[in-house]
Amino acid sequence: VxxxxxxxxxxxxxxxxxxxxxxxxxxxxxxxxxxATWEFQTSAVSRDVDTAAMFIGVGAATVGVGGSGAGIGTVIGSLIIGYARNLSLKWQLFSYAILVFALSEVMGLLCLMVAFLILFAM
Known part of the structure; x- marks a missing residue:
């Protein structure tokens, strides 16, 4: 046993x-x-680098708004030149100019929306 x-x-x-x-x-x-990885404490330098990268991204996204303004200026200038060369195409040129103006403005607003998303959503 x-x-x-x-x-x-x-x-x-x-x-x-x-x-x-x-x-x-x-x-x-x-x-x-x-x-989760987000729960770990980060140093002040790491947070500062993240904030700086966020602001650089917002600035880069905002550059598109300036491109939209340049595109609108080009469209209006071309409309004036086309109207001066051929008066009979006034309404056709104007309808094309409004279409391109709207598309250019949408791209500018999209860039602005991305900038705000980077700034406030991340």
Whole structure:
């Protein structure tokens, strides 16, 4: 009877030690997977770099608004030149100019919208 107790006890000790070790490692892996990267504290320098990058992105997106203004100026200038060359095409030139003006303005507003999304949504 004593021999069976001796053999059973180490087997139980080994299995419980193995279970404890594996469970501890498993808990570490599971707890590490639940922690998001956004929860880690960042340094002030890292936050400053992120803010500077955000403002650079907003500035780059705002450049498109200037391109929209240049496009509108080009369209109006071409409308005036075309009207001066051929008076009979006044309404056809005007309808094309309004169409291109609207498309150019939409692109400018899209660039402005992206700039605001970068600034306030991120």
């Amino acid at each position: 004593q021999t069976s107790q001796i053999w059973e006890t180490p087997a139980l000790l080994i299995s419980s030690a193995l279970i404890r070790c594996c469970t501890r490692d498993l808990i570490r892996l599971v707890s590490a997977s639940f922690v």
